[in-house]
Amino acid sequence: MSIFKTTRRVAVGLVAAAAATFAIKAEAAGHGIDLEGKTVEWIIPFSETGGSAKWANFYAPLLSEALPGQPTVVVKFMPGAGSTKGANFFQEQQYNDGTLIFGSSGSTQFPFLLGDPRVRYNYSDWNVVLASGTGGVAYLTPELAAKMDGMNAAPLQGEDFIYGNQGATRLDLVPTLAWEMLGLNVESVMGIKGRGDGRLMFERGEANIDYQTSSSYLSGVTPLVEAGTAVPMMTWGALDDAGNIVRDPTFPDIPTFKEVCEATEGCETSGEKWDAWKAFFIAGFPAQKMVFLPAGASNDAIVTYTKAFEDVKARADFAEISGKRLGKYPQMTGDAAKTAMESATNVSAEAKDFIVNWLQEKYGVSLN
Structure with missing residues (x-):
């Protein structure tokens, strides 16, 4: 059996889901959260020189405009331990008032997939509100x-x-x-x-x-x-x-x-x-970067952030400005983002075993 059969099935579902349009709106008056006068801290577990920094810095001012109350969105860089430092920090946080979000990347997802001993985080505990493809x-x-x-x-x-x-x-x-x-x-x-x-x-x-x-x-x-x-x-x-x-x-x-x-x-x-x-x-790439709310996030918070990213994507100038800064790739919310996260955080046992053995032989890195 092809060792990417399962991953390929998930990826096809990702592409199909990304093709749909999801109009996510607050469910009723009073649903959603108000962030007026607050500062949203967006943790990026890398240095300020890489692709994740450019991705977050592109989205931050647009997200600020789209969120209720137009809070200040500040990108905080937390590099270290192959990005696991920032991810482990986020894992320890509990939802409070919607002012903390996390930006994951393939370089955070791979240690999770491979069972890197430094990993103390679990994607299933988090709440995805955006998934961005890249190349x-x-x-x-x-x-x-x-x-x-x-x-x-x-x-x-x-x-x-x-x-x-x-x-x-x-x-x-x-x-x-x-x-x-x-x-x-x-x-x-x-x-x-x-x-x-x-x-x-x-x-x-x-x-x-x-x-x-x-x-x-x-x-x-x-x-x-x-x-x-x-x-x-x-x-x-x-x-x-x-x-x-x-x-x-x-x-x-x-x-x-x-x-x-x-x-x-x-x-x-x-x-x-x-x-x-x-x-x-x-x-690592069709859903390389994702935005999460921490464990325990309320449905109101998830609805608020999902709608905000939907509103960003609906801007008349979004295709032009995102194409120049991020490239021409799917920007997914709602069910499409959940499908993307499944694709990005699952590989077949055969693929994992091959890479684990290859890392041992090539770099002397033991993950068993």
Whole structure:
């Protein structure tokens, strides 16, 4: 049985749910919460340089306008321990007055999926009110990019690469496994606090291969591409309604990893390694970032935040401004967000076992 069969089924449900329109409104007069004069603290468990920071900073002022009473929404960065520090802190909080929310990312979801011993949080205890899809783009120095033969990465197999890695169990396992499948010799410099720090390593010449999620690529890497100091290599792709990997709608001119793999001798788009890669890609990107209220949140609070994000999405200018800052991906609320969370926090036992063994062999990381 394909080890992403279950994950693929969930992902197809995610795509279908995201296609629907959910008009979430306060159920009756008096339902909902009023946040006038209050400050909403939005915890992001990463540094201020990465994609999660750009995502939260994009949404924060729009959310402030949409919430009842127009509270101040402040993004608080709490990096550490591969993002588990901030997530563990949030797990310990109980709902009070609706002034605390949390922003998760794939790099928070993966340690949870893999049973990382640092994890003391459980997504089932939280209340999702927004799920944001995204993509990712890998890029090279111009000198290395010039050695590729179209989409064929085989000419790069004799080169030495340096990559700034946030951590073995983080979202970085998607690019590092992809590069290994292509036969590339990529040495990871471990422990950077955010993907923005990886980009800075690339800019300083300390790394020659990197990847960024779409929001960070649009703002931080596109200027490098325009200046001729970086060249896109591939995206991770997107999912169509049947669960197939297709070109990323934000970067339709850049080939997907699947296309590059198919063009590179020795890289296979079938078998247990490919299945594991695809399972974690699905868990990490189509619903990569999510907003949660803490355990014990009232239905009034959930309705209030859900409606606020619905109102943000309904803005006449939302498609334009979000496309420029975040890329062209689903922004999901209501049942679609719940389906997205299921996809992002579940992988098959076979996919998990493969990745756990791979992490042990590649990095000496023991999760058993």
